[in-house]
Amino acid sequence: MIKLLTKITKEKRTRSTLRIKFYALKALAFASAAVVAGGCGALIFFIFQQGFQTLDVRLFFGDTPPLEAIFHAAPVWEGIWPAFAGTFCLVALTMLMALVPGIGCGLFLARYSESGLARTLSSGIELLASVPSIVMGLFGFVLIIALRRTIAPDATTSIALAAFCLALLVMPALVVTTRASIESLPPMLEITGASLGFSHNAIMLRLLVPAAARGILGGVMLAMGRAAEDTAVIMLTGVVVNSGLPAGLASKFEALPFLIYYTAAQYADESELLRGFGASLVLLMLSAALMGAAWLCQRGMERRFRGN
Amino acid sequence: MNDKKPLWLSASALYVTALLSTVFVFIIFCAAEGLFMSGPTLFSSVWAPDSQQFGILPMVAATLALSFSSLIIGWLLALGCLCYIHGFGGKTSASLLSALLRIMTAIPTVVFGFASVFLLVPLIRDAFGGSGFSWLTATLVLSLLITPTMAIAMEGAAAQTAAETSLTAAALGLSKAENFVWVVLPASRKWLRGAALLGFGRAAGDTMIPTMLAGNAVQYPGSPIESFRTLTAHIGLALSSDVGGTAYYSLFVAGGILLALSAGANLLLRSLRGDGEE
Numbered sequence: 314m315i316k317l318l319t320k321i322t323k324e325k326r327t328r329s330t331l332r333i334k335f336y337a338l339k340a341l342a343f344a345s346a347a348v349v350a351g352g353c354g355a356l357i358f359f360i361f362q363q364g365f366q367t368l369d370v371r372l373f374f375g376d377t378p379p380l381e382a383i384f385h386a387a388p389v390w391e392g393i394w395p396a397f398a399g400t401f402c403l404v405a406l407t408m409l410m411a412l413v414p415g416i417g418c419g420l421f422l423a424r425y426s427e428s429g430l431a432r433t434l435s436s437g438i439e440l441l442a443s444v445p446s447i448v449m450g451l452f453g454f455v456l457i458i459a460l461r462r463t464i465a466p467d468a469t470t471s472i473a474l475a476a477f478c479l480a481l482l483v484m485p486a487l488v489v490t491t492r493a494s495i496e497s498l499p500p501m502l503e504i505t506g507a508s509l510g511f512s513h514n515a516i517m518l519r520l521l522v523p524a525a526a527r528g529i530l531g532g533v534m535l536a537m538g539r540a541a542e543d544t545a546v547i548m549l550t551g552v553v554v555n556s557g558l559p560a561g562l563a564s565k566f567e568a569l570p571f572l573i574y575y576t577a578a579q580y581a582d583e584s585e586l587l588r589g590f591g592a593s594l595v596l597l598m599l600s601a602a603l604m605g606a607a608w609l610c611q612r613g614m615e616r617r618f619r620g621n
Numbered sequence: 622m623n624d625k626k627p628l629w630l631s632a633s634a635l636y637v638t639a640l641l642s643t644v645f646v647f648i649i650f651c652a653a654e655g656l657f658m659s660g661p662t663l664f665s666s667v668w669a670p671d672s673q674q675f676g677i678l679p680m681v682a683a684t685l686a687l688s689f690s691s692l693i694i695g696w697l698l699a700l701g702c703l704c705y706i707h708g709f710g711g712k713t714s715a716s717l718l719s720a721l722l723r724i725m726t727a728i729p730t731v732v733f734g735f736a737s738v739f740l741l742v743p744l745i746r747d748a749f750g751g752s753g754f755s756w757l758t759a760t761l762v763l764s765l766l767i768t769p770t771m772a773i774a775m776e777g778a779a780a781q782t783a784a785e786t787s788l789t790a791a792a793l794g795l796s797k798a799e800n801f802v803w804v805v806l807p808a809s810r811k812w813l814r815g816a817a818l819l820g821f822g823r824a825a826g827d828t829m830i831p832t833m834l835a836g837n838a839v840q841y842p843g844s845p846i847e848s849f850r851t852l853t854a855h856i857g858l859a860l861s862s863d864v865g866g867t868a869y870y871s872l873f874v875a876g877g878i879l880l881a882l883s884a885g886a887n888l889l890l891r892s893l894r895g896d897g898e899e
Contacts (some may be wrong), residue, residue, distance in 0.1 A: 327852070334802070335799075335802055337708050338704050338708075338709075338802055338806075339704070339708075339798070341697065341700065341701040341704060341708045342701045342704035342705040342708065342710065343701075343703075343705065343709065344701060345698045345699075345701020345704075345705065345713070345719055345856055346701065346705040346710060348698060348703060349698055349702055349718070349721065349722070349725075349765065349768060350718060350721060352761075352765050353721065353725055353728075353765060354721075355730075355740065356733065356736040356737065356740065356765075357728070357736075359736050359739070359740050359787065360732060360735075360736050363739075366705045405697060410849075411689040413629075413633060414633040414636045414637050414640075415633075415637065416633075416636065417629055417630050417632070417633025417637075418630075418633050418634040418636075418637040418638075421626075421628050421630040421631060421633065421634040422634065425626045425630060425631070434634070434638060436891065437638070437641065437642075438637070438641065439891070440742065440884055440887050440888070441641045441644070441645075443822050443883045443884070443886070444644070444826075444880060444883060444884075445825070445827070445828070445853060445879050445880075445883055446826070446828025446874050447828040447830065447853045447856050447857060447876075447879070448648060448826075448856075448879050448880050448883075449644070450856070450857075451648065451856055451872065451873070451876040452644050452648060455647060455648075455651055455873075456647070461852065463868075479640065484637055484640070484641070485641070488637065503881070514626075514627060514892075517627075517808075518627075531872050538727065541729075542729035542730065542731065542732075543733070544729075544730065544731045544776065544828070544829050545828035545829065545853070545857060548828075548857050570729060570731045573731045573733070573735050574731050574734070574735075574829065574832075574833065576735070577734065577735050577738045577833055578833070580808075580878070593731075593735050593736070596729050596731070596732055597728060597729065597732050597898060599729045600727050600728070600729050601724070603727075603730075604724075604726070604727035608723070615688075
């Protein structure tokens with residue numbers, strides 16, 4: 314009798330704890346949705362509200378006539394144009410250094426390597442994808458010091474070094490997305506190619522790469538977004554506040570993320586602060602656009618082979 | 622089928638491997654040099670370069686404190702969002718939240734930091750006193766920053782399990798929410814843990830949030846409204862120091878510790894995933 318009673322009470326107790334767990338999770342769900350939507354919404358709204366009023370030609374060029382600023386390289390004192398152009402050059406240089414090796418390595422891993430080698434290599438690359446960006450910056454900094462002590466006594470931090478370190482930072486992501494895009498293609502493509510007598514390389518270059526082009530392009534967009542927003546790497550590798558447009562590969566440069574960081578810490582008056590908000594809004598829209606484009610590319614690729 | 626591999630593919634694979642292993646070797650080598658040259662001085666508690674004291678222990682503690690505190694909050698938020706999307710939320714609001722999480726991954730960290738300096742810091746200052754640049758502020762923003770990464774990682778697993786089990790569960794008379802809580806969540810326990818490791822790596826490696834929001838005073842984390850300096854912020858800030866000397870070695874040791882933390886989290890994640898495949 315007593316046994317039965319304890320059994321029943323135990324069952325009741327577990328049932329009530331189960332019910333508590335269920336409702337606790339429900340409460341957590343609603344609270345988190347509210348916190349994330351509210352917190353993030355407030356931050357985005359704040360940037361838009363403050364930044365939107367500054368969004369005009371003056372934000373970019375200050376008092377310099379825009380055409381002159383762009384073509385004659387007249388100095389821009391009160392605008393974010395140098396930083397914007399610096400970010401643009403930085404991203405372009407980074408892509409120049411990262412694209413071919415990144416995509417090439419991805420294709421190699423997807424198609425040509427022995428499976429054991431591919432596994433080792435890609436786990437190594439995954440390990441590198443998790444390296445904090447400040448550590449990549451530190452690497453660039455050390456590299457310059459090493460160069461200075463050995464073969465190039467007047468080497469200094471510059472836009473080329475920053476782009477090199479950013480390329481290291483985005484390369485793993487490029488490799489992974491390229492490989493994943495190729496491997497997600499349906500096997501019938503390859504079989505059809507082989508049955509038509511295509512060589513291994515021809516299947517790869519004429520069938521698989523064009524078919525996966527959208528996915529690869531999506532990965533490239535993501536990498537560009539990362540290179541454009543990263544601040545920690547460039548902080549250690551040559552970004553400065555006032556340098557004007559980048560003068561050459563070995564010169565210092567300005568960039569939007571650093572301008573934003575610097576404004577938060579050192580702004581002198583209201584107009585500088587507003588310019589910071591404008592720069593934030595511009596950077597936000599830039600990376601949102603890149604991310605959106607990446608998403609469209611990758612979704613387009615999924616659709617194409619699902620048959621709808 | 623036996624034609625040769627295109628040379629440029631093998632070359633680029635070799636190039637990428639060589640470059641990336643160089644990074645590892647360089648950082649490890651420099652950290653080892655730093656440890657060897659001034660290990661005992663570095664692993665002490667006071668950072669006062671003027672009086673030749675270069676202790677980085679407070680920064681190690683700050684890094685761990687900040688990563689764990691924001692990991693706990695961020696993980697709960699991510700779990701909550703997951704519950705909302707797959708269980709309790711309405712259809713429209715759930716897909717809106719899911720879209721918001723994806724948009725959040727596109728927000729530059731420095732923009733997050735910038736907005737928080739002018740929005741959250743005054744709020745904290747008014748509510749709790751102090752300067753507003755504190756452990757609490759950095760934790761709140763950092764947890765919001767790592768939430769989408771973890772939520773998206775969790776969602777991949779949960780969506781698949783939910784698709785597999787929803788029909789059976791419905792036949793047993795379970796509602797969508799009940800199916801989620803009693804079937805899907807326990808089944809994706811491993812992924813929930815994996816997401817936490819992912820989040821830890823991001824939280825420990827982030828530079829801009831602690832630099833902009835945590836105040837950067839070198840001291841042990843005491844109370845949530847006090848400021849401190851993390852290892853990442855230390856590397857970002859201390860560059861003006863002269864080349865050579867103990868302050869300089871501290872950068873390398875900090876870099877080495879960060880590398881070890883992120884690589885450790887990554888290896889753990891891999892072993893977790895390896896169990897799942899068997």
